Amino acid sequence: MTKSTKINPYAVLGVKGDATLADVRSAYLSLVRQYPPDKAPERFREIHEAYEMCKDPIMQAAALTGPLSDPPPLEVLIAKAESQRPRFPKLVLLALGDQP
Numbered sequence: 001m002t003k004s005t006k007i008n009p010y011a012v013l014g015v016k017g018d019a020t021l022a023d024v025r026s027a028y029l030s031l032v033r034q035y036p037p038d039k040a041p042e043r044f045r046e047i048h049e050a051y052e053m054c055k056d057p058i059m060q061a062a063a064l065t066g067p068l069s070d071p072p073p074l075e076v077l078i079a080k081a082e083s084q085r086p087r088f089p090k091l092v093l094l095a096l097g098d099q100p
Contacts, residue, residue, distance in 0.1 A: 009050035009059075024054045 010017050013027040028051040035043040053059040 007046070007050060007053075009053040012046055012050035013054065021055065024051065 010019065010024075013024060013031065015023050015027045019027075028047065031047045032044065035047060037044040
């Protein structure tokens with residue numbers, strides 16, 4: 001099963017974002033009774049996925065912050081770096097200033 005970070009698991013389960021794991025579990029069990037997998041498979045899948053996301057701290061963070069955008073291609077990063085003036089570490093510049 002692939003976990004989607006596009007849904008807000010707390011909204012799906014009908015609990016607040018600061019709900020305890022016990023509150024999340026209670027809401028999950030209540031919703032599963034309303035939407036059993038044999039009667040509402042898509043809704044059950046969404047509820048189960050939301051519950052799994054609430055149990056996993058990494059998935060929780062992803063759900064709250066949203067998915068990361070795709071990074072630019074390496075060629076774009078290299079071209080941008082080459083177009084900028086070189087930067088020297090502060091210690092190197094200070095050392096050069098001490099020389100006669």
